[in-house]
Amino acid sequence: MTYAHLLEETRRVAAGLASLGVSAGDRVALWLPNVPAWIATFFACAQLGAIAVAVNTRFRSRELADIVGRSGCKVLVYWPGFRRADFAGVLDACVPGDFPALSSVVVYAEEGDAVPASAIGRPAVPYASLERSAPLLTSVAAPGTGCAIFTTSGTTKAPKFVLHDQQTLAGHAFDVVRGFGLDEASVSFLAPPLCGVFGACNALAAIAAGRPLVMLPSWDAAEALRQMDKHGVTHFNATDDAIAQLLDQTPRTPVLPGVTFVGYAAFNPAMDDLVARADARGLKLVGLYGISEIQALFARQDENASIEDRMLAGGRPVNAEAKVRARDPDSGEVLSHGESGELEFLAPGSRMVEYFGNPEATASATGADGWYRSGDLGYMQADGRFVYLARMGDALRLGGFLVSPLEIEGVVQEVEGIEGCQVVGVMQGSALKPVGFVTLKAGATLDESAAIAQVATKLARYKVPVRLFSIDAFPVTEGTNATKIQKHRLRDLAVQKMSAPG
Numbered sequence: 001m002t003y004a005h006l007l008e009e010t011r012r013v014a015a016g017l018a019s020l021g022v023s024a025g026d027r028v029a030l031w032l033p034n035v036p037a038w039i040a041t042f043f044a045c046a047q048l049g050a051i052a053v054a055v056n057t058r059f060r061s062r063e064l065a066d067i068v069g070r071s072g073c074k075v076l077v078y079w080p081g082f083r084r085a086d087f088a089g090v091l092d093a094c095v096p097g098d099f100p101a102l103s104s105v106v107v108y109a110e111e112g113d114a115v116p117a118s119a120i121g122r123p124a125v126p127y128a129s130l131e132r133s134a135p136l137l138t139s140v141a142a143p144g145t146g147c148a149i150f151t152t153s154g155t156t157k158a159p160k161f162v163l164h165d166q167q168t169l170a171g172h173a174f175d176v177v178r179g180f181g182l183d184e185a186s187v188s189f190l191a192p193p194l195c196g197v198f199g200a201c202n203a204l205a206a207i208a209a210g211r212p213l214v215m216l217p218s219w220d221a222a223e224a225l226r227q228m229d230k231h232g233v234t235h236f237n238a239t240d241d242a243i244a245q246l247l248d249q250t251p252r253t254p255v256l257p258g259v260t261f262v263g264y265a266a267f268n269p270a271m272d273d274l275v276a277r278a279d280a281r282g283l284k285l286v287g288l289y290g291i292s293e294i295q296a297l298f299a300r301q302d303e304n305a306s307i308e309d310r311m312l313a314g315g316r317p318v319n320a321e322a323k324v325r326a327r328d329p330d331s332g333e334v335l336s337h338g339e340s341g342e343l344e345f346l347a348p349g350s351r352m353v354e355y356f357g358n359p360e361a362t363a364s365a366t367g368a369d370g371w372y373r374s375g376d377l378g379y380m381q382a383d384g385r386f387v388y389l390a391r392m393g394d395a396l397r398l399g400g401f402l403v404s405p406l407e408i409e410g411v412v413q414e415v416e417g418i419e420g421c422q423v424v425g426v427m428q429g430s431a432l433k434p435v436g437f438v439t440l441k442a443g444a445t446l447d448e449s450a451a452i453a454q455v456a457t458k459l460a461r462y463k464v465p466v467r468l469f470s471i472d473a474f475p476v477t478e479g480t481n482a483t484k485i486q487k488h489r490l491r492d493l494a495v496q497k498m499s500a501p502g
Contacts (some may be wrong), residue, residue, distance in 0.1 A: 011044075012132070013126050016129065016137060017048060028074065028076075029068045029075070029077065030043050031057065031059075031195075033194075050180050052243060053068070054151070054200065056195050059278060078091065079110075088116075092119055099120060104122055104124075105122050105123070107119070143166055148200065158393045160358055162356075163353045164353060168350050168351065170208070171319075172318075173204035184233055186234045187231055188206040189215070194409065219242060224246065228259070233259060235260065238262070243274060243278065255281045255282060263286050264286065266313055275307050275311040278326065284310070286299075287300070289315060292352070293365070295350040297501040298319075299316055301317070302316070314388045317347070322346065322432050323346040325349075325371070326340065326341035326378060340377055342392055346370055347372065352372075353364075375393070376389075376390070376391060390404045398434060400463030412455055416444075417440055417441055418439075419439045421439075421472065422485055423437075424494050429445030434464070434465045438451075438469070439472070451468055452464060471493075
């Protein structure tokens with residue numbers, strides 16, 4: 001698809017959505033995998049001044065009903081014929097009352113797909129009919145117009161709706177072009193899904209650069225490798241799991257000879273050796289930092305730095321005007337370099353407008369001084385870079401110090417026979433103490449006392465777990481980009497085990 005073709009399709013889809021009653025301020029749910037129709041519909045909404053609501057393609061019926069219903073979407077766009085996800089079955093399990101504002105359903109289809117006449121009690125309009133509309137040549141787009149809603153990855157409560165306007169989405173895209181070295185020879189590959197801010201920011205950056213963007217409807221490591229070779233991909237950003245899968249597809253070194261930049265997001269603590277493994281295969285990985293509220297590619301490490309630095313999440317903001325600080329969450333004191341606290345960001349070029357429909361949460365996260373309180377634990381470095389450690393909810397206040405559980409987990413995982421570790425905090429008397437859960441390698445057993453004794457030789461006493469418990473698997477939830485471990489369930493289990501007799 002050429003950019004001229006994309007522009008033409010966008011204008012036609014905008015006219016089609018307008019005929020369905022979509023106008024400025026209305027919400028349109030995009031429940032599609034990585035296909036050009038997602039991008040065309042996204043820009044069509046922007047042309048109308050409407051807001052595209054990015055819906056996770058992994059959502060089940062309850063989650064779909066919550067997001068589409070609570071955001072008040074007027075139109076839902078989906079692909080019932082997609083083979084990799086049962087969109088039709090998930091929607092059929094909902095009831096019409098779940099979507100009080102929904103007036104129409106748009107059905108995307110490819111060759112051989114059947115298009116239903118209705119869905120969830122609403123008329124079903126073929127996406128192809130929108131494409132046949134006369135192009136809409138007028139636009140109400142403006143810099144401060146709300147443009148996109150992304151959902152936070154809620155695990156214990158309903159996700160919040162992160163609203164971005166057009167100027168921050170476009171501005172961040174051009175910051176990424178400059179900060180990630182996209183130029184007239186670049187070809188990007190889209191690994192993460194468009195339904196999350198990670199995928200959307202990657203796609204918008206490629207479009208801002210006016211360069212080719214290669215994408216697949218869903219992640220397939222073998223096919224991704226073939227397409228990267230075929231199209232001469234030079235840049236991509238992905239999760240650690242996806243990159244590890246790419247390395248496993250071929251024994252060749254370099255594994256991707258044409259690739260000049262790879263940003264990676266670390267979600268799997270068991271892959272702390274990934275940067276070194278990739279380096280040995282000629283693939284230089286660079287740690288990233290981003291969140292929905294200030295966009296996904298907010299900061300990056302230097303590709304010329306050491307492995308130890310490149311494996312850290314964080315780095316230097318891609319927008320030169322952005323500022324970062326770490327504050328003590330209890331005293332409010334701005335901390336010195338190397339001291340861990342809550343990361344706060346002054347990011348006028350990429351910060352969200354608000355949590356849509358939730359002024360209380362917006363006020364709580366964004367103070368009068370304009371700094372966004374991220375809820376992330378990290379610290380500043382003397383050269384202006386920052387390091388992300390963990391979510392504040394996962395951080396532990398041990399012995400009077402904020403401690404990242406990752407530090408403890410890494411040492412526990414060095415014990416022979418232990419494959420993975422997750423550490424949570426449990427009150428013991430008047431003090432918070434670390435408690436670890438471990439998964440074991442095949443055939444291994446846990447000698448709790450010996451393992452704790454070994455850890456105690458490498459960590460300060462207040463960081464040493466008071467108990468280690470074996471578990472078959474960690475409880476998880478499916479996020480937009482990766483599977484995330486549910487720390488709150490481990491905390492509950494730790495309390496239960498610590499209070500059990502004997």
